[in-house]
Each structure stands twice: as C-alpha cells, then as structure tokens.
Amino acid sequence: MLYYEYTKENQLRKAHNYMYAPYLGGDFINIYFNDRIKNLNRADSIYKKQHDDKVYSYFINKSNKLFSDSLHQDLLNKHYNIDSPEVVLLAEKKIYLSNLAPFNIKNDINTLELLSSLIFNLINDYDEDFVKKWLDLLVQRFEVTKKIYTKYQAGLVKGSGESDKLQLYCLFALSLSLYFVKKNSLKHLSTLLKVSDLLCSIENEVLRRTFSSRMFSLILLFEISIIMTLSKKLKGVDFVFE
C-alpha cells in the first residue's frame, strides 16, 4: 500500500535526500493530501490553547491577508481558527523589526533575526533584492544540509549552534510561502514542501512545546491550497476534501 514516506521518520534525525524519487502515479498526490490533512488535524488537536507572541501574531495576520486569494475556503473554515485575530500594530507595541540592510555576509548571522526581518520585509514589500539574496542563501544552506542552524558564521557557509529549533523551520517555511505568493517561484515552493515534510515528521510532544500552532496551520493550509490549484484536472488526482 502506498504511503507518504517523507514524514514517516523524524527528519531532524534522519534527513531525506529526495534523490530519484520514484514515480507513483496520481495516487501519490492523493496520499500527499491525506498526509497533510492528517497533520492539519494534528495541529488542531494539540495547540488549541496556545497564544502567539506579538511578533508572531503580526506575521500570521499579515500573511493570512496576503494568502487569502490562494487559500482553499472549505479547508480554511474547517481548520483555521482566525475568527477574531488580534490586530497587532508593531509601532504601538514598540516592536522593532529591521530592514535587511544591517545584515552583512561578512558578519556572523543570527538566524532568528534574519528570518524575522525577511518576513517583515516580505510582508511590507521592502528590499526585494535583499530578500531574494538572503532567502536564497538560506535555501542553499537548507537544501545542502537539510538543517537550519541558530547561527551562521560569516559567509553563511557553516552553521553553528543548535539545528533543532522548530521555530526557525516554521519561520523559514512562512518566508518561503510569502515569497511564492509574490513571485510564483517553484524553486521556493519545492523547498517549502521539504521544510513542511520536516515539520510534519516531528513527534507531538516535541511540536507541542516549541512553536506557533497557528503559523504551522497557516503554512500547511497555504501549501495544500497551492498544490490543489496546481493539480487541478490532472489524471489520477481525485482527492476530495471532506
């Protein structure tokens, strides 16, 4: 029986290299949808009472607006609780998020700061060239090592610190989603699918204590909706959302 092998084992412990993936027909897309819906349900069940911090709420609310044309409405209604999102005004909360100019490839990079700044700039349409440059450096690092480290040494060649901070993978996935919304870039969608696989491969007890459920749900909803649009009318893909 076919199953979606890319979320079966914790990818932080054993990363998949995705090389020469066998062709399994239209059924493969159906099992992908099933697996992602299962993970959406999982996110619903384990994170109900979690509150996001102000920056995350800001990212989620703004991203949700940018994704709104792409999101599958039935899925959104069923899986994503955004009835009364808290509107966060960064200026009022005195939260400062920088543009990307202060980041310099010659210096060590704090990944949380870089990802936060990337998302802030993507949301606000700032610094397009800088966004692509820094996002592509992270994409390159992730594709080669299948990890995101808390820090990168100057040149962004070598990661240092921890590589199991799910919060960073989640922010990375959000930045890839935002980039796809703006540029329709399949390269970044491909990496997004891999980062989502990694997040979906993590056990409940680890997920529960580490990151934003609403952000995770939003990313999965966005990704599923995009793949659904791309797979419309394809032979053998007959998944129906219930």
Place this chain on the structure above:
Amino acid sequence: MYLNNIAMIAADTTRSKLYLLELIKKEMRPSYVILLLNKNNDLLPGQQYIKNKNELIELLVENNISFDIAPNCNINSHELVSLISIREEEVFIFSGFGGELLREDMLNSGKKFLHIHGGYLPDYKGSTTNYYSLLTENIIAASSMFLSNEIDSGSVLLRRKFSAPKDRTQIDHIYDSEVRSKVLIETLSKYIKSGIWDFDLKNNEGGEIYYIIHPVLKHLAILGE
C-alpha cells in the same frame, strides 16, 4: 573513428551507456575511458538496476575502446585525480553518478571537463531542472559547457530546447539522457568541424540555481500533459 585528444569519465549509469552508444553510432569513440563502477549492492544515483554483467565493459570491449576501471567510485579521490592528471588527453567528457560535483583538485588537474547539463543555461542551473522547466514552459533542455568552480556557470558551448516527451515517466533514465546525448554529439560535431571550442554563451552568469525537485512537484510535472 576515435576522437583525438578527448577521453571520457563514465560512471556506470544509464546516461553513460547512452552517451557511449551515441558516440559509437556517430563514429566519435573517445580515445580512452575511465570507468567508475559501483562495487556495493545498493544502487547509486543514476543507476536503474543491479546487473550481473557489466554492459559498459562489454560495450567498450566490443568497440575496441581503451579503458581502465577506476580504483574507487569517488570522482574526487586522490587516486582518480592522479590517474586523470597523467593522461595525455586534454578534454574529458564527464558522466558521473547523479549529483556529483568535481572538487578543486580535480578541476585543477590541468584537464577540461566537458559536461552536458540537463537544463537551459543560464536560466536553469542546478539539479532536476528539466522538471522545473516542464512545469513552467513545458519543455526540456540541455546545455554543454566546461565545468568550473561554480555550479553550472562555465561558458556555454551549445544549448538546445526540446518538446516535452510523450512518456514523462521515463525522464530520469531515458529522455533527460537522450537530450543530453544529442547536445553532446552536436557539440563534438561542431568542434570536429571547426577545430575550436566555440562558445554559444561566453558569459553564463545569472539565472536561478535549482535544487532536487520535491516529489510532489515532480509528480505534477509528469502528470501534466
């Protein structure tokens, strides 16, 4: 007929076999081949089946092509760099196992490595780019170049676009190799005719670097007709 001054590095893959068959068919036998064999039981990237007898060796023997079997299958090993450095041929057609990159020692061995990239340069650099171009433009492509330090950034000798194949399930082991071998033959024909390596695109900068396509997108590329 043998190619003068042009040898080949051939990993035991479906692509190497197709390259050699086409080179033999077009009377462009490489003057020497160094074979990289997989001595493990697991398949390496680019291999489709485990075989009891080696078809590449049979092919080389049948066609009187001089060859050696590499001491190991690591393209960047010290032994292989030494073996290639002492050869008199200046150019090596490169057909390694999937995803292999030549490191500095090999690139600095004094030889040129003629590589056929499966994608249209400079737009599509990196890995599995023909699946990406199927999704965006409904085409596949191949480009020939001499390898350099940066991925797929050497000056382009020749590049060609091709219509999407009818059976997209066979891209990995048949159609990708087929379009690459067509570009290889055309590149060598041009060289034989003119006696010089003429470049189609000297400045191969820019473009996008792609990474191994996610299986979901790969399936969409195959299923989309």
